[in-house]
Structure formats: structure tokens, C-alpha cells
Amino acid sequence: MNWDIAEGNWKQFQGKVKAQWGELTDDQLYFIAGRRMELAGQIQEAYGISRDEAEVQIKRFEESNED
Template sequence: MNRDIMEGNWKQIEGDVKARWGKLTDDQLDVISGNREKLVGQIQESYGVGRDEAEKQIREFETSTDR
């Protein structure tokens, strides 16, 4: 999955994102709205990880989600 697919299919993958990062609230997911940079920031904030770790987690998510 690439960035365009994430943004374009956000409503379809939102549940997968919530399952992977359960600390993210529905309000946060609404704000993210498929924007990868916002997702990185919210993961950093909610999980207390650095940018590199958040990016790594998203890359792993993108490669494991066949959409």
C-alpha cells in the first residue's frame, strides 16, 4: 500500500489502523483522515515512540495490508 492508497481508502482501512494502534481514538482517526504524516504524529504521541519507530511501524502495516 502506498500513501495515495492510504488516503484514498482511509474509510476502508480505518478499522485495520484502529486494530493495530488501539490507543488511537476515533477523534484522532478522524483528524488523521488518511494523512500519513498525521498518523506518524499520532502514533508518536499516543505510544511515546520516536519518529523512526512510528515510520517503521507504518511501513510494516503498509506491507502487511494488501489493499
């Protein structure tokens, strides 16, 4: 997955992110705006997990959404 593309097409892409991490609010998705590091931080905050675990989840998400 290319995060430059995700960032550029964030409005379309955020539906996939919301489906994966339903606890993220629309405000959080707006704040993330396609930035991978922001996504990791918001997942960590919303789910109360470590940064490492958030990174593992994002890696799995990337692998399942390779286009």
C-alpha cells in the same frame, strides 16, 4: 500500499489502523484522515515513541497490507 487509496477510502481503511494501533482515538483517526505523516505523528504521541519507531511500525503495517 498506496496512501492515495487509503486517504480516499479512509472510512473503510481506518478499521485496519484502529486494529493495529488501538490506542488511537476516534478523534485522532478523524484528524489523520488518511495522511501518512499525520498517522506517524499520532502514533508517536499516543505511544510515546520516537518518530523513527513510528515510521518503522507504519512500514511494517504497509508491508502486511499490500493489496
